[in-house]
Amino acid sequence: MKLNYAIVPAIIGVSITLVQPQIVVALSSSEVGKVAKAITVLIETQNGSGTGVIIQQNGKTYTVLTAKHVIETQAKYEIVTPDGQRYPLDYNTVKKLPEVDLAVMQFTSNQSYTVAKIGNSDDSAEGTTAYVAGFPQVTAAISSTIYNFTDGRITANALKPLRDGYALVYNNNTLPGMSGGPVLNDRGELVGVHGRADEADIETSKINSTVAYVKSGFNLGIPINTFLRLSSQAGVDVGVSPPTAPVATAPKPDDFYIQAGDKYDRGDFKGAIANYTTAIRLNPNYLNAYNNRGLARYNLGDFQGAIDDYNRALKINPKDADLYNNRGLARSALGDKKGAVDDYTLTLKINPNFLYAYNNRGIARNSLDDSQSAIADFNQALKINPNYAQAYAGRGISYYQLGDKNKAIADFTEALRINSNLAPPYAGRGIARFDLGDKKGAITDFNQALRINPNFAPAYTGRGIARFALGDKQGAIADLRKAANLNLEQGNTDDYQQLLELIKKLQQ
Numbered sequence: 335m336k337l338n339y340a341i342v343p344a345i346i347g348v349s350i351t352l353v354q355p356q357i358v359v360a361l362s363s364s365e366v367g368k369v370a371k372a373i374t375v376l377i378e379t380q381n382g383s384g385t386g387v388i389i390q391q392n393g394k395t396y397t398v399l400t401a402k403h404v405i406e407t408q409a410k411y412e413i414v415t416p417d418g419q420r421y422p423l424d425y426n427t428v429k430k431l432p433e434v435d436l437a438v439m440q441f442t443s444n445q446s447y448t449v450a451k452i453g454n455s456d457d458s459a460e461g462t463t464a465y466v467a468g469f470p471q472v473t474a475a476i477s478s479t480i481y482n483f484t485d486g487r488i489t490a491n492a493l494k495p496l497r498d499g500y501a502l503v504y505n506n507n508t509l510p511g512m513s514g515g516p517v518l519n520d521r522g523e524l525v526g527v528h529g530r531a532d533e534a535d536i537e538t539s540k541i542n543s544t545v546a547y548v549k550s551g552f553n554l555g556i557p558i559n560t561f562l563r564l565s566s567q568a569g570v571d572v573g574v575s576p577p578t579a580p581v582a583t584a585p586k587p588d589d590f591y592i593q594a595g596d597k598y599d600r601g602d603f604k605g606a607i608a609n610y611t612t613a614i615r616l617n618p619n620y621l622n623a624y625n626n627r628g629l630a631r632y633n634l635g636d637f638q639g640a641i642d643d644y645n646r647a648l649k650i651n652p653k654d655a656d657l658y659n660n661r662g663l664a665r666s667a668l669g670d671k672k673g674a675v676d677d678y679t680l681t682l683k684i685n686p687n688f689l690y691a692y693n694n695r696g697i698a699r700n701s702l703d704d705s706q707s708a709i710a711d712f713n714q715a716l717k718i719n720p721n722y723a724q725a726y727a728g729r730g731i732s733y734y735q736l737g738d739k740n741k742a743i744a745d746f747t748e749a750l751r752i753n754s755n756l757a758p759p760y761a762g763r764g765i766a767r768f769d770l771g772d773k774k775g776a777i778t779d780f781n782q783a784l785r786i787n788p789n790f791a792p793a794y795t796g797r798g799i800a801r802f803a804l805g806d807k808q809g810a811i812a813d814l815r816k817a818a819n820l821n822l823e824q825g826n827t828d829d830y831q832q833l834l835e836l837i838k839k840l841q842q
Contacts, residue, residue: 360520363465367483369522370467372448374515376414376479377404377423383479385468385515386413386439387524389450390572394442396449397570399561400514401529402430402437413441416448429568434499435529436561438570450516452574453523455491455502455557460588460622462488463520464504466528466553468512482512489622490588491557496596502526502555503592505622517555526555552595552626587617595626603630621650625657632664635825640664655685659694666698674698689718696728705732723752727759730766739766757787764796768803776800791820795833802840811840 361369375398377384384404390397398413405411411423421441430437458464467483486506495501502517508531517526532553562576594609610627614620628643644661648654662677678695681688696711712729715722730745746763749756764779780797783790798813818833 360463361522363485366465366518366520366522367467369448369451370465370483370516370518371481372416373450373524374416374467374469374481376469376481377514378412378414378479379409381409383469383471383511384513385511385528387450387514387516387527388447389438389452389524390570391447391449394444395440396443396447397572398439398441399527400437400439401527401556402435403529404514405437405439413439415443415445417445419443419445429570431561431564431568434556434560434564436499436527436556436564438568450524451522452558452562452572453519453521453525454577455525455559456577458488458491458502458519458525458557460488460490460620464488464502464506464525465518465520466504466506466508466512466515466555467518468508468515468528470509471511479511482509484508486553489552490591490595492588492592493586494589494593495556495560496554496592498529499556499560500529500554501557501560501592503588503595504553504555505532506553508532508553524558526557527561528553528555530554552599554595585616587613587620587623590616591620591623591626594623594630598626598630603633606630607634619650621647621654624650625654625660628660628664632660632667637664637667641668653684655681655688655691658684659688659691662691662694662698666694666701671698671701675702687718689715689722692718693722693725693728696725696732700728700731700735703735705735708732721752723749723756723759726752727756727762730759730762734762734766739770742766743770755786757783757790757793760786761790761793761796764793764800768796768800773800773803777804789820791817791824791826791829794820807840811837814840 373388375386377386386398386400388396389399408425413421413423427440464486469479470482472479484506486504488504490503492501513529515528516524517528519525559576590609590613594606598606607627607630610623613623624643624647628640631639641661641664644657647657658677658681662674666674675695675698678691681691692711692715696708699708709729709732712725715725726745726749730742734742743763743766746759749759760779760783764776768776777797777800780793783793794813794817798810802810814833814837818830821829
């Protein structure tokens with residue numbers, strides 16, 4: 335019995351004097367990188383890690399600024415300085431700032447460490463350069479804590495902050511563990527403290543259960559001016575007076591943009607669209623608002639509306655790789671796999687190291703039965719990140735479609751070794767095991783997929799077929815009926831009809 339028809343697509347800043355004027359010169363990325371590395375510290379505990387930035391020296395005592403949630407719970411912390419020295423944190427030195435996600439702490443050392451230069455975060459307008467440094471936490475894909483430095487752009491600097499003081503938004507690639515790290519401008523000045531990562535890199539499609547890879551650029555930081563205005567309450571004087579707080583005379587586009595992003599992260603896509611639309615009305619060239627409104631529309635199943643937003647954004651910047659990638663996803667969701675491949679290819683012409691675009695193109699090529707080209711794409715993704723579980727899963731599908739079930743199982747198993755909380759590789763491995771005659775092993779894999787995602791229709795389909803093969807006709811029909819109902823709820827009417835026909839045959 336052929337079973338992959340319903341499963342494989344789913345896995346897949348008038349006098350003359352002799353004083354020379356002071357000219358502020360931007361530093362190169364590598365120069366800012368050296369500054370960042372010298373001021374950034376790792377904050378480590380048994381339960382994880384975070385990041386901090388050295389902001390003051392008083393004799394042998396150094397003060398570190400971080401995100402409050404990094405050291406929220408009293409525990410045994412160590413501060414690891416850029417020279418690799420470890421200093422135990424005396425939790426009595428921790429001072430948490432009120433109403434914002436910021437805290438300061440101290441360590442004592444005879445060594446000499448660089449102190450951050452404080453900038454003016456009010457000058458960090460949309461489009462200006464932003465750098466973020468920190469230490470990503472250890473995961474299955476990251477075997478050790480390694481310092482990370484990324485560049486990007488400020489996408490919003492709101493006058494009205496979100497809860498906990500977050501008002502800076504930037505599109506840098508950040509990871510868990512980098513919270514508390516410095517946000518620097520192109521002069522190497524500290525303009526913010528990073529606190530929340532982009533939560534929209536990966537979205538699960540509600541239409542076909544595939545995994546879509548998108549970028550919203552919604553990373554959040556607390557402006558350094560917020561800290562300066564509250565620092566006296568923490569007994570910290572870094573020798574810099576905060577500028578006068580700006581007075582809002584009218585709503586800023588950035589205020590609506592940041593509110594939209596917050597709603598997006600909470601799953602209120604309709605509310606996000608309304609706020610993005612207001613931001614665009616106030617600033618018709620707000621590229622990031624178009625992009626993120628497109629993402630919100632994508633999540634609501636309005637793929638054509640998403641494409642319209644990406645097209646408008648591309649008129650503003652036709653060399654934005656993220657936009658082509660995201661438009662490719664929407665085209666793919668509409669069934670235009672060839673158009674999607676074209677968009678991913680344009681993405682890669684702009685950015686040859688765009689991991690997601692290789693993976694997404696591989697998925698689309700799998701759907702076009704171009705498995706060999708798909709394998710080449712997944713191989714490129716794995717060259718960029720050898721621990722990218724989704725690329726192994728996608729390549730496993732390619733091998734399956736080419737008839738090499740053993741290679742498929744090996745790739746699905748490797749994907750699960752890296753990330754055991756992915757349902758599709760379990761289902762994919764279950765398919766391959768079934769085809770090789772291991773029906774009980776297949777059911778075990780389908781059970782694992784459903785434990786992770788109880789609404790994963792392909793796993794019900796696979797398990798139903800495996801159950802029928804083992805003589806459990808009633809269990810098979812129950813699983814197939816569940817799969818049919820889920821496909822109907824998710825709008826997959828073709829699969830729904832095919833499953834109904836299959837159920838009728840089993841009932842005969």
